[in-house]
Amino acid sequence: MPEKVSVIKCSSYNKEEVYNSVKQSLDNIGFRFKENSTVLLKPNILSSTTPDKAVTTHPSIVEAVCKLLKEKNCKVIIAESSGFSGTTKKAFEVSGIKEAADRYNAELINLGSSALRKIENKEGVVLKELYLPEILFKVDMIINLPKLKTHSLMLYTGAVKNLFGFIPGGRKQKYHLVGSTKEKLAKLLVDIYQLAKPNLTIMDGVIGLEGNGPGVSGIPIKTGIIMVSESCPALDIIASGIIGYNPFEIPTNKECIERDLVDKESIQVIGEFVKVNYKKPSPQISKIPKFLSNLAFKHSISYPKINKELCRKCSICINSCPAKALQMKGYPVLDKSKCINCYCCHELCPHKAITLKKSAVISLLIKIKDALKL
Ligand code: SF4
Numbered sequence: 001m002p003e004k005v006s007v008i009k010c011s012s013y014n015k016e017e018v019y020n021s022v023k024q025s026l027d028n029i030g031f032r033f034k035e036n037s038t039v040l041l042k043p044n045i046l047s048s049t050t051p052d053k054a055v056t057t058h059p060s061i062v063e064a065v066c067k068l069l070k071e072k073n074c075k076v077i078i079a080e081s082s083g084f085s086g087t088t089k090k091a092f093e094v095s096g097i098k099e100a101a102d103r104y105n106a107e108l109i110n111l112g113s114s115a116l117r118k119i120e121n122k123e124g125v126v127l128k129e130l131y132l133p134e135i136l137f138k139v140d141m142i143i144n145l146p147k148l149k150t151h152s153l154m155l156y157t158g159a160v161k162n163l164f165g166f167i168p169g170g171r172k173q174k175y176h177l178v179g180s181t182k183e184k185l186a187k188l189l190v191d192i193y194q195l196a197k198p199n200l201t202i203m204d205g206v207i208g209l210e211g212n213g214p215g216v217s218g219i220p221i222k223t224g225i226i227m228v229s230e231s232c233p234a235l236d237i238i239a240s241g242i243i244g245y246n247p248f249e250i251p252t253n254k255e256c257i258e259r260d261l262v263d264k265e266s267i268q269v270i271g272e273f274v275k276v277n278y279k280k281p282s283p284q285i286s287k288i289p290k291f292l293s294n295l296a297f298k299h300s301i302s303y304p305k306i307n308k309e310l311c312r313k314c315s316i317c318i319n320s321c322p323a324k325a326l327q328m329k330g331y332p333v334l335d336k337s338k339c340i341n342c343y344c345c346h347e348l349c350p351h352k353a354i355t356l357k358k359s360a361v362i363s364l365l366i367k368i369k370d371a372l373k374l
């Protein structure tokens with residue numbers, strides 16, 4: 001069976017044009033939504049940035065998909081855990097996605113404070129067990145909505161990398177430590193992909209991000225395409241080629257090919273596109289000595305701290321902790337060895353009695369980095 005990837009021209013974020021392009025793309029690959037189903041959308045909402053920065057999936061894309069799903073009487077959930085803990089709610093608003101969701105009565109779920117399920121992952125190469133949001137296992141369909149961008153470490157970020165947003169809170173920083181090289185991080189990302197495979201991916205490539213992506217250091221670049229596929233790796237292979245990479249040098253693509261998750265010979269591209277050579281991430285970025293970046297990641301992992309003066313001993317944090325790392329001993333007490341840094345407790349405490357203290361080492365490292373002009 002060919003792995004179909006649709007590439008459709010879409011010159012702007014005009015709502016009607018985006019809607020028609022997404023609809024045409026679905027026809028191209030012969031994909032139909034099931035009536036009355038519950039569908040989870042996973043856009044890229046890396047940070048609290050406005051749509052013009054091209055860091056996040058544009059709200060017009062989200063809105064077009066919501067509209068198509070509502071036409072089939074589907075219940076729509078939009079879920080994300082942004083790059084930095086405690087910022088998801090704001091990021092939903094600033095990115096314009098909350099407004100799009102409200103227009104279509106879609107539910108927003110902050111994966112940084114939602115229930116988690118522990119998964120044994122015997123086949124995982126790096127992650128033998130992991131915590132994923134419970135909601136992923138309750139919906140009928142997952143639609144991945146990545147943004148087409150370069151990535152300073154992984155070179156390219158698209159369909160497979162976008163699923164890292166399923167990992168809650170500070171767990172992401174911990175996983176960055178586990179995946180200390182791009183090859184290792186690719187293995188970890190593909191472990192996640194294998195456990196949380198979306199049914200469909202719709203990529204926002206109308207305006208992508210070149211240079212030192214995936215955040216605000218990147219530069220928006222008009223690319224004028226929307227891509228759709230049922231296969232994340234097939235879409236990533238084609239998308240990374242369109243922006244001027246050798247797709248088989250992209251670590252996540254290589255890892256998916258090695259694990260037989262995609263047959264590169266059977267990818268069928270439907271539609272037309274013009275290659276747009278993106279500026280690649282600057283090598284300067286990777287000149288930061290590994291010991292410094294590892295130290296930075298290690299110390300950027302915060303642990304919850306209970307403020308006894310504010311705590312009302314309601315036990316909400318204890319009952320919501322998926323790792324059973326908190327125990328009531330007069331006040332909640334943390335067992336650091338059990339904590340998975342999901343920050344559910346921090347997000348759910350109704351009395352703001354749980355803070356996440358940043359390590360002093362982080363500020364010191366930033367000073368060293370500046371002094372060495374890295
Ligand atoms: S949720 Fe907040 S107030 Fe309630 S026990 Fe935990 S720290 Fe205290």
Ligand code: SF4
Nearest residue numbers: 321339340342343345
């Ligand atoms: S104490 Fe529990 S809820 Fe809080 S961050 Fe750690 S694992 Fe998550």
